[in-house]
């Protein structure tokens with residue numbers, strides 16, 4: 001069983017309190033790691049280490065030197081690719097191909113891309129007239145915000161953590177990461193990478209634990225943390241925002257979603273079925289950008305439902321390394337209880353269960369894992385719980401629509417506004433509808449196609465702010481204007 005410590009000031013350390021907690025495998029519920037739970041003492045130590053790195057060697061590096069180190073981090077992740085794949089598979093139970101094709105390469109890219117952005121994006125300058133006719137020149141410089149608290153979820157742990165750590169470090173900040181209690185492995189491994197590459201001690205710190213009355217709350221309340229970037233549930237975002245209001249600390253939030261997929265009758269049918277299948281069921285539906293509401297134009301509704309059903313029934317459950325399998329469990333028994341409670345609620349509220357709705361029969365030890373069937377419903381009103389509330393599981397409700405205006409109104413009838421995916425061969429309509437759906441991220445004839453230079457974030461209750469490319473620079477630095485009288 002792995003013993004996971006906190007990583008503070010470049011050292012792996014236990015908690016002064018001696019407190020530890022267990023991580024169980026989603027595959028079979030076995031305890032696979034024992035984790036040191038950081039208390040107030042560890043948060044204080046991490047803040048001290050991060051602050052002194054900021055005022056020490058790290059703070060004195062040139063942008064080129066920082067960029068060089070971050071390239072080193074990316075290369076070391078690639079060199080230890082298999083270790084990261086194994087660590088993330090252990091935490092999440094998701095198939096190897098998802099790790100190797102998407103989640104782990106993105107971890108390395110998150111360091112390289114933001115190193116390039118920091119090197120290449122200029123600041124503004126303005127010449128101005130003055131009464132004496134000699135004029136003045138204004139120019140901006142970017143300075144790091146300071147010590148950044150990074151609070152992470154469990155669903156794509158390495159991708160989502162490095163998506164924040166990469167730009168924060170590229171901008172010259174130091175970070176304290178609070179990984180999800182359900183997925184602590186890769187954040188710890190990244191500590192080894194930082195030491196191997198020679199990133200100064202205290203630049204990257206990890207404190208493990210839970211949210212309320214534990215590492216998450218202690219970190220976000222700490223007055224020595226200058227800004228907080230968080231990905232997770234909207235409710236947790238509310239608690240963190242209250243904590244951040246003490247001391248007027250800045251926040252960047254990527255929160256929940258209840259995303260709509262829109263399929264017009266003229267769409268490339270097979271591509272649309274494949275696209276919606278991926279967006280509803282990838283990572284066992286545990287993707288914030290995923291589709292839990294599908295709207296299909298009436299002429300192809302029945303055929304679409306049938307085709308998606310066949311694909312959902314074709315998944316093969318199994319271990320990440322099982323060559324015959326392509327589908328993993330949910331993250332935990334607790335999350336499975338939540339998802340199954342929605343499966344029951346859908347039936348109580350009158351859904352037609354097209355497929356799934358239960359738990360697959362798993363052999364041997366896997367019977368103890370957090371497995372659920374991919375599930376499709378039809379026939380519910382828009383007021384039904386499973387149509388309104390984020391479930392974060394492998395399920396979607398499909399409803400027919402008859403007009404562009406109707407589907408835009410349906411898609412927008414939600415408190416969330418993270419992403420949408422639109423399928424049509426009529427590009428004029430695609431642009432029209434895209435501009436009307438109230439979300440931060442729209443994909444047309446695709447889904448989860450990511451260019452890290454673009455703005456990423458949600459509208460309404462799906463988030464505050466944007467990260468990605470220059471937007472990340474805006475959050476992770478402060479711009480100072482300098483005015484020179486000529």
Ligand SMILES: NC(=O)C1=CN([C@@H]2O[C@H](COP(=O)(O)OP(=O)(O)OC[C@H]3O[C@@H](n4cnc5c(N)ncnc54)[C@H](O)[C@@H]3O)[C@@H](O)[C@H]2O)C=CC1
Nearest residue numbers: 152153154180210211216217232233236239254255256288
């Ligand atoms: N918009 C986006 O980009 C993404 C959003 N999500 C959302 O994340 C959720 C699933 O992830 P979870 O880990 O269950 O979210 P969560 O909000 O329960 O936990 C996220 C992190 O916050 C910490 N935390 C919980 N309460 C806290 C508190 N009071 N103070 C400080 N820290 C606290 C947790 O320990 C964990 O590290 C879903 O709602 C999903 O939509 C997930 C991935 C991406």
Ligand SMILES: O=C(O)/C=C/C=C(\O)C(=O)O
Nearest residue numbers: 155156286287288289450
């Ligand atoms: O690509 C990103 O930066 C974010 C992706 C988000 C997920 O993978 C997720 O929430 O599951």
